[in-house]
Amino acid sequence: MPTVLSLFGLRFFFYIKDHEPIHIHVENGDGEAKFEIETDVIMVYNHGLKTKDIRLAESIIEENKENFISEWKKRFDDGNNNR
Numbered sequence: 001m002p003t004v005l006s007l008f009g010l011r012f013f014f015y016i017k018d019h020e021p022i023h024i025h026v027e028n029g030d031g032e033a034k035f036e037i038e039t040d041v042i043m044v045y046n047h048g049l050k051t052k053d054i055r056l057a058e059s060i061i062e063e064n065k066e067n068f069i070s071e072w073k074k075r076f077d078d079g080n081n082n083r
Contacts, residue, residue, distance in 0.1 A: 001025075004071050005064060010057055012068065014075060022072045026057045033057060037065055 005012040009028050022038040031048020035041055041061050046054060061068065 002071075002075065004068055005060070007060055008056060010053065010060065012057075012060070012064075014072065018072075018076060022069055024061060024068050024072075026061075028053060035061055037061060037068055041065065 001013045001015055003011055003013045004024065011027050013025050013027070015025065021036050023034055023036045023044065026033050026035065026049070028049065030050060030053065031046070033046040033049045033054060034044040035057070036044055041058055043054065043058070049057070
């Protein structure tokens with residue numbers, strides 16, 4: 001699970017053989033959430049993250065969205081169709 005960013009106790013990552021649409025996973029000691037990021041930042045699911053951590057994650061994703069999308073494309077748009 002490649003980590004793209006760790007900040008304020010939150011880890012932002014992709015699974016090795018992830019799939020479209022472009023999204024990012026976020027976890028801390030309480031749980032994990034998944035956000036679609038291709039257009040708007042939309043939470044797909046939350047398994048245990050507290051509301052304050054969800055809001056923090058959304059803010060961090062908005063600030064780093066272009067970087068996350070760029071990292072996604074480097075890992076998954078390589079012509080290998082690993083999705």
